Amino acid sequence: MRFTTKTEYGLVCLIYMARKSPGQSVTIKEIVKTERFSATYIEKILQKLRTANIVISHQGKQGGYALAKASSEITLKEIIEALEGGSTFDVSLNTFGVFCAPQIRDRIVCTHFSMCGLRPVWHKTKELLDHFYGSITLETIAKEEPEVKNLVTVN
Amino acid sequence: MRFTTKTEYGLVCLIYMARKSPGQSVTIKEIVKTERFSATYIEKILQKLRTANIVISHQGKQGGYALAKASSEITLKEIIEALEGGSTFDVSLNTFGVFCAPQIRDRIVCTHFSMCGLRPVWHKTKELLDHFYGSITLETIAKEEPEVKNLVTVN
DNA sequence: TTAATCTGGACAAATTTAGTCTGGTTTTGG
DNA sequence: CCAAAACCAGACTAAATTTGTCCAGATTAA
Numbered sequence: 001m002r003f004t005t006k007t008e009y010g011l012v013c014l015i016y017m018a019r020k021s022p023g024q025s026v027t028i029k030e031i032v033k034t035e036r037f038s039a040t041y042i043e044k045i046l047q048k049l050r051t052a053n054i055v056i057s058h059q060g061k062q063g064g065y066a067l068a069k070a071s072s073e074i075t076l077k078e079i080i081e082a083l084e085g086g087s088t089f090d091v092s093l094n095t096f097g098v099f100c101a102p103q104i105r106d107r108i109v110c111t112h113f114s115m116c117g118l119r120p121v122w123h124k125t126k127e128l129l130d131h132f133y134g135s136i137t138l139e140t141i142a143k144e145e146p147e148v149k150n151l152v153t154v155n
Numbered sequence: 156m157r158f159t160t161k162t163e164y165g166l167v168c169l170i171y172m173a174r175k176s177p178g179q180s181v182t183i184k185e186i187v188k189t190e191r192f193s194a195t196y197i198e199k200i201l202q203k204l205r206t207a208n209i210v211i212s213h214q215g216k217q218g219g220y221a222l223a224k225a226s227s228e229i230t231l232k233e234i235i236e237a238l239e240g241g242s243t244f245d246v247s248l249n250t251f252g253v254f255c256a257p258q259i260r261d262r263i264v265c266t267h268f269s270m271c272g273l274r275p276v277w278h279k280t281k282e283l284l285d286h287f288y289g290s291i292t293l294e295t296i297a298k299e300e301p302e303v304k305n306l307v308t309v310n
Numbered sequence: 311t312t313a314a315t316c317t318g319g320a321c322a323a324a325t326t327t328a329g330t331c332t333g334g335t336t337t338t339g340g
Numbered sequence: 341c342c343a344a345a346a347c348c349a350g351a352c353t354a355a356a357t358t359t360g361t362c363c364a365g366a367t368t369a370a
Binding site: 159193195 | 357359361366
């Protein structure tokens with residue numbers, strides 16, 4: 001149980017942007033120079049974030065990406081939903097909402113042959129995570145300093 | 156973000172076993188007849204559960220599987236750890252513990268080039284889920300009745 | 311003994327994730 | 341104007357992971 005690299009890389013990009021002065025735009029080239037990600041892959045990720053109205057972009061020379069709103073207004077929840085959302089099993093709709101019970105038209109349909117009490121558990125999991133991630137903003141993540149004692153950079 | 160079918164199928168099997176009288180053993184054949192799972196796949200899952208001391212098995216004619224302890228003593232946490240545990244990214248060790256920071260020898264090493272404040276977030280996620288799943292027993296899941304209003308069986 | 315059952319490991323198929331490639335379009339500075 | 345710098349879009353490929361299958365062997369009750 002994990003998030004994909006899209007969420008990981010996307011978060012690193014957003015943290016990078018959050019540390020710039022508000023409104024200042026950033027090019028993919030610049031991010032890639034710092035983080036050594038694949039430029040074309042980061043493009044994809046930023047496009048997802050743009051569709052979700054988390055970043056805005058400007059085309060053309062002097063173009064780039066910037067946060068669409070203050071970092072204190074962007075929650076981890078919306079970032080994760082934007083980036084995990086394209087997966088076959090996405091955070092908000094499939095996994096914990098209807099894990100053992102896909103929705104067919106307007107009814108929840110359990111595909112197991114004996115009834116089980118799992119749905120409330122997955123539902124509560126989703127509630128827990130939504131509440132937690134909904135309470136964390138990009139500002140917090142970008143500000144927070146790692147515990148130097150346990151955290152060492154490579155290069 | 157989801158659990159694999161191993162966890163899903165495994166839970167269904169355990170619920171099936173929990174509803175038998177204590178100590179009564181169950182064959183794969185019997186489970187498969189009820190749930191229409193692949194027998195060979197269920198074998199693999201039950202072997203994982205056996206290794207984790209959640210079920211015990213008896214070989215030979217009249218053999219089968221039974222819960223290794225009372226269903227009230229088996230938590231969802233240990234079931235999930237047993238079944239997701241073999242994955243490359245497992246619940247207890249990799250994902251939320253050290254998502255952006257693999258452990259190399261005895262130090263946590265952040266592979267990103269700019270520091271980020273994500274580790275405490277994944278750590279807290281793990282704590283939340285461990286606490287929640289640690290508090291739910293197989294007995295509870297096996298007992299609980301689905302809300303018939305929203306939950307319809309197929310077949 | 312023998313049929314029923316679990317055991318264990320190699321193997322294969324399907325799915326998903328991760329990443330590349332290529333040819334666009336838009337904008338702006340000279 | 342126009343060429344360079346940047347984003348846009350989508351098909352495509354490769355790698356990794358999940359989801360199984362197959363089967364010979366070990367064990368045990370009847």
